[in-house]
Amino acid sequence: MAQEHPLNHPVSRRGFFKGLGATAVATVASRAEVVAGELTKLDAERVQGPGAIPVDLVINGKRSSLQLEPRVTLLDALRNHLPLTGAKEVCDRATCGACTVLMDGVPVYACMILAVDAQGAKITTIEGLSPDGRLTKLQEAFVTCDGLQCGFCTPGFVLSLSALLEKTPQPTEAQVLKACSGNLCRCGSYPRVVQAALQAAGVKTASRCEVIRHV
Numbered sequence: 603m604a605q606e607h608p609l610n611h612p613v614s615r616r617g618f619f620k621g622l623g624a625t626a627v628a629t630v631a632s633r634a635e636v637v638a639g640e641l642t643k644l645d646a647e648r649v650q651g652p653g654a655i656p657v658d659l660v661i662n663g664k665r666s667s668l669q670l671e672p673r674v675t676l677l678d679a680l681r682n683h684l685p686l687t688g689a690k691e692v693c694d695r696a697t698c699g700a701c702t703v704l705m706d707g708v709p710v711y712a713c714m715i716l717a718v719d720a721q722g723a724k725i726t727t728i729e730g731l732s733p734d735g736r737l738t739k740l741q742e743a744f745v746t747c748d749g750l751q752c753g754f755c756t757p758g759f760v761l762s763l764s765a766l767l768e769k770t771p772q773p774t775e776a777q778v779l780k781a782c783s784g785n786l787c788r789c790g791s792y793p794r795v796v797q798a799a800l801q802a803a804g805v806k807t808a809s810r811c812e813v814i815r816h817v
């Protein structure tokens with residue numbers, strides 16, 4: 603018996619939409635199952651806070667076990683829960699760089715990072731640069747170049763530039779400027795800060811005035 607060709611078998615509009623609807627319902631249902639599965643997983647995770655929870659931080663090579671509310675920033679943990687006041691709180695909104703610390707060697711604004719999120723990273727504060735009391739080359743250069751006035755911004759600048767010199771031992775002036783572009787100095791010490799970084803790197807500068815002109 604001859605088979606009927608599928609193209610000769612008309613599908614009604616109603617039948618077509620019914621089929622489409624069934625497929626859509628099946629798709630939505632399977633997505634809902636996935637979402638429900640994810641929510642169950644999230645529910646299974648322990649909800650933390652709002653009270654204090656254990657937070658382990660590795661700062662300047664030492665482990666500190668603290669009890670902190672999850673809302674506490676890394677900056678507040680350093681300044682208020684540990685005796686590390688080198689990072690300064692100025693704007694508290696990721697603008698000035700006074701709170702700069704290094705996380706795994708990268709400069710970050712400590713006012714914008716929750717202490718709980720800093721767990722597992724190696725944090726370096728200004729106190730950690732010279733643990734034995736001997737200044738680094740860069741710190742010495744800040745002194746000899748007179749790269750500060752009130753000094754409030756200085757720890758942040760030193761850490762940003764330390765990270766630069768670690769990666770780029772012989773930076774150009776432009777690279778120095780870029781590296782500390784997230785740090786503000788209200789006293790306007792920029793030319794001497796740049797000169798200090800270049801001097802620490804052994805990069806010859808024409809003169810202090812020359813650097814001032816470029817900045």
Ligand code: FES
Pocket residue numbers: 690691692693694695696697698699700701702711712713714
């Ligand atoms: S205090 Fe963190 S950027 Fe100003």
Ligand code: FES
Pocket residue numbers: 750751752753754755756786787788789790791
């Ligand atoms: S030296 Fe005073 S803010 Fe920079």
